[in-house]
Amino acid sequence: MPANHKVSVAWQIVFTFIPIVNFWAFYRIRKLRRYLLYVILPSAVLSIIFSIYAAVLSFAGAWVSQPQQSTTNSSGMPEFTEKWPSLPPLSPEFWYAAVIGNIISFGFQGFAIYLVIIWSRQHNRQFDQPTSQSAAPAA
Numbered sequence: 001m002p003a004n005h006k007v008s009v010a011w012q013i014v015f016t017f018i019p020i021v022n023f024w025a026f027y028r029i030r031k032l033r034r035y036l037l038y039v040i041l042p043s044a045v046l047s048i049i050f051s052i053y054a055a056v057l058s059f060a061g062a063w064v065s066q067p068q069q070s071t072t073n074s075s076g077m078p079e080f081t082e083k084w085p086s087l088p089p090l091s092p093e094f095w096y097a098a099v100i101g102n103i104i105s106f107g108f109q110g111f112a113i114y115l116v117i118i119w120s121r122q123h124n125r126q127f128d129q130p131t132s133q134s135a136a137p138a139a
Helices: 009-016 021-028 032-064 092-125
Strands: none
Touching (some): 009 021, 009 092, 021 032
16 A cells, blocks of 8 residues: 655665565555656566577577587497587677676666655655645634
8 A cells, every 4th residue: 555654765765676575665655657667667678678689699609500520439329429519609799788788777776766766755745744724714
């Protein structure tokens, strides 16, 4: 249930680092939809894009690599020296994509912290203002 009182900004920041609880932190201050739209959706889209890009880069070398030649033993049967063929080393582009993806991820985390601070303070200001119950005397 959304908070009907002030929330601790410090705890709200801590909650942004814990999966699932981060959603609750924004739900408490009635900003979950905006959090999903501003942080989670773009983060998910970019994660998918970078994952596909990294997968293509990591497997591109395996697709174009030459098959290993097997040797035969004295009975003419093929001899396998390795149980699993080794994959080629990952390309530098793969590592660049991984680093850039992590930087973007840290950026979204920082943006989430910024939003929870701003929105929590805005939420808390609602409870600082005295409620005006001006009962005008009947004349």
